[in-house]
Amino acid sequence: MKRLGSIGVVLTALSWSGLLAGMLAVGGCAAPATEQAKTSDPITESDEPEHRRRARIRMELAVGYFEQGKTSIALDELKQVILADPTFPDAFNLRGLVYMRMNDMGQAEDSFRRAVALNPRDANTLHNLGWLQCQQRRYDDAQRSFEQALNSPIYGDRAKTLMAQGLCLARAGKPGDAERSLSKAYELDAGNPIIGYNLANLLYARGDLQRAQFYIRRLNNTELANAETLWLGVKVERKIGDQVALAQLGEQLRKRYPQSREVTLLDKGAFDD
Numbered sequence: 001m002k003r004l005g006s007i008g009v010v011l012t013a014l015s016w017s018g019l020l021a022g023m024l025a026v027g028g029c030a031a032p033a034t035e036q037a038k039t040s041d042p043i044t045e046s047d048e049p050e051h052r053r054r055a056r057i058r059m060e061l062a063v064g065y066f067e068q069g070k071t072s073i074a075l076d077e078l079k080q081v082i083l084a085d086p087t088f089p090d091a092f093n094l095r096g097l098v099y100m101r102m103n104d105m106g107q108a109e110d111s112f113r114r115a116v117a118l119n120p121r122d123a124n125t126l127h128n129l130g131w132l133q134c135q136q137r138r139y140d141d142a143q144r145s146f147e148q149a150l151n152s153p154i155y156g157d158r159a160k161t162l163m164a165q166g167l168c169l170a171r172a173g174k175p176g177d178a179e180r181s182l183s184k185a186y187e188l189d190a191g192n193p194i195i196g197y198n199l200a201n202l203l204y205a206r207g208d209l210q211r212a213q214f215y216i217r218r219l220n221n222t223e224l225a226n227a228e229t230l231w232l233g234v235k236v237e238r239k240i241g242d243q244v245a246l247a248q249l250g251e252q253l254r255k256r257y258p259q260s261r262e263v264t265l266l267d268k269g270a271f272d273d
Helices: 050-067 071-084 089-101 105-118 123-135 139-150 158-171 175-188 193-205 209-220 227-240 243-256 261-268
Strands: 002-007 024-028
Touching: 050 071, 050 089, 071 089, 089 105, 089 123, 105 123, 123 139, 123 158, 139 158, 158 175, 158 193, 175 193, 193 209, 193 227, 209 227, 227 243, 227 261, 243 261
Parallel strands: none
Antiparallel strands: 002 024
């Protein structure tokens, strides 16, 4: 069974906004802690209670509908899941994601908290709760939720949570802490363009040009480069004084994204906008 994991970050401000605004990770399904506590062995199909089997089947449908963007149908399926088994934490986690997509943050938070109450060790739900709190500018609450997620020794999406934590810290006006979180995220997932761009942008903002150049060059040398990353590269090379690299990046920017805002800024020489 597929299970909805950590919702991706909605990118604004210090962001690599060319990516989809809502990345969604889908991982393996873990049995809820309420049932795991009864036995040292994980629950398998042979000893799965009938009510959980029914709930699991509906849950698979709900995940599929959510992934297809059919939010209302996913919510209807989740109502059936919770009716069949009100102790199913995955259902409440997914319900929280559904309500976030519907911009009903009150219902979303209630759902995430119910999921955490049923399975306090679920780092995916704690990540989602933290990102919701960040959207509401409840930065201290968000950091506590992110740290709880990161404290899980079996959490497999640490890079994603460190990335979200870093972006949230940047929003909170804590660039030093944001840089540390993003650096840790980069160590775990160097190929993630959101991490690479935001880390380079923070370094550029505080004048660490050599390191900013390293990260943005590495990103711009991949197929994931876009107008925003090329523009940051232009600004970095200009500050460093590498006219050859600046010209090459400017040429790429004009050729690949002629109608972009970044080309307009380049033509105006508005490097500080």
